[in-house]
Amino acid sequence: MKEIAIKENHLYNKTFKRGNRFAGRYVAVSVLRDYAARRLMLANPQKAYVNRIGLSVPKREGGAVARNRAKRIIREALRHIEKKRALKRGWLIVISSRPTIIGAKSTDVERDLAYIFGKLDMYAEDRA
């Protein structure tokens, strides 16, 4: 993924506790301004702000196959959204799945995610 993935457990906890959260039909999204964004920008060879993205799919929603598929579908939907509209940069974004994602199509999840990002005011204004 282009974005740096969130690995640390404490960042997940922080985003869940302090971030803005909005839930849709298939997924729920929490966002929080990244305190380390400026440091990451300097470390980045392109010197650009990046979003750090984490996916959370709990174990009770299925075995490894079902959870891998859920994560793939979310990533696919995210990729399509980024191609159409630019998001704000320098945020922590955690996307949690909901049980309804079993059997969903990536186009459904894409529509859901686009609606949630609109509600969370995550679209950059400078680009249409």
Add this chain to the structure above:
RNA sequence: UUGCUUCGUCGGACGGCCGCGCGGUAUUGCGCCGAAAGGUAUUACCGUGAGGAAAGUCCGGGCAUCGCAGGGCAGGGUAACUGAUAACGUCAGCCACGGGUAACCGUCGGGAAAGUGCAACAGAAAUAAACCGCCGUCCGUUUUGGGCGGUAAGGAUGGAAAGGCGAGGUAAGAGCUCACCCGCGACUAUGGUAACAUAGCCGCGCUGUAAACCCUACUUGAUGCAACACCGUAUUUCCGAUAAUUCCGGUUUGCCCGACCGCACGAAAGUGGGAAAUUGGGUGGCACACGAAAGUGGAGCUUCUCGGUGACGGGGAGCAAAGAUAGAUGGUCGUCGGUCGGAGUCAUCCGACAACAGAACCCGGCUUAUAGACGGAGCAAUAAA
């Protein structure tokens, strides 16, 4: 044809568009690093990319580390026999026992005639026996009876009660004796590599339990890739005593023995060097191995061939890059195929559904989950020839 048994194979296919990981190749421009060569990122192209169970982690190995593992005790594991294998608790064949009409299937299947323990309740009695009954004798006697002794045929209990049945025998009875049968053990003969089977002869009649302790035979060092090696970050602690072959402490298992280790300079503060723990990071291990290559080796895959009942083994040929790290191997659309339901002019049309499940150092097995499709071999019954 119907009903089964068993072995094996597959686990949707093709195409368009958009993507992901890894490896390789490429150059012009752009960004960054560099004096440069070049590197990195990006882009383009090529190659490649989940399973039969990848799972459970139940066994066995490779590999790595520990003091290079040396001895003893303890502890763990396995259990008919013969073989296969790198090894195994796996596999093959075979024996015994049990199930099935049969094909075939199942079995942790050594020793209870070495010793110890346990066998609740019931029952008179549970590894040795007299409650009732039967018989004899004595006492008492109107009647019921009581004492002593013999007796395991009959009764009731139990998972299990001293082999079964008949005859002789007896006061009554009893393998007490005899014939036949059953079971166990030793010996001999025959067959078999063997477990074992069959026959003969002699002896015996012995409860069950070893997935209770135990005995016998064989076997077993421990820990696991989060091992381990290297690079760099921060903090803390430690690196004996003594005259001494002695004490103390430490070093991968529980105990004992054996073995090994406990730094240098300085008067001191300290300095240098080293080690350990904790916090969190990177690279290797790690994608058949070694090697520059040719090649060599091996427990890899496919196929042919020879040997073997078979597991498997010998030989030949060809092929050998999945290697991620919050974790790639996909998304979407279309066509065809599968199953089910409905309609139907028997051409077809419409709708729905798609098993179990995701590599994480690598192999050999076992176990468990699994929609459906295909193929081979065999059995029983029925029908026809």
Add this chain to the structure above:
RNA sequence: GGCGCCAUGGCCAAGUGGUAAGGCACAGGUCUGCAAAACCUCUAUCCCCCGGUUCAAAUCCGGGUGGCGCCU
């Protein structure tokens, strides 16, 4: 990824081959005008599930399910 532990009534639990202790809670009763306390009584057919050994299994053996812990 690897290593280990546990599962007994609604809750905490003892029990290591012979018919499952105890405490709390619930319910009923005695007592009281009513309640509390006290006392008495009741609750395990499947001891997480499936097989096996045994006359007999919560217990022993094998397989599975669920939960928990440790190692970077």
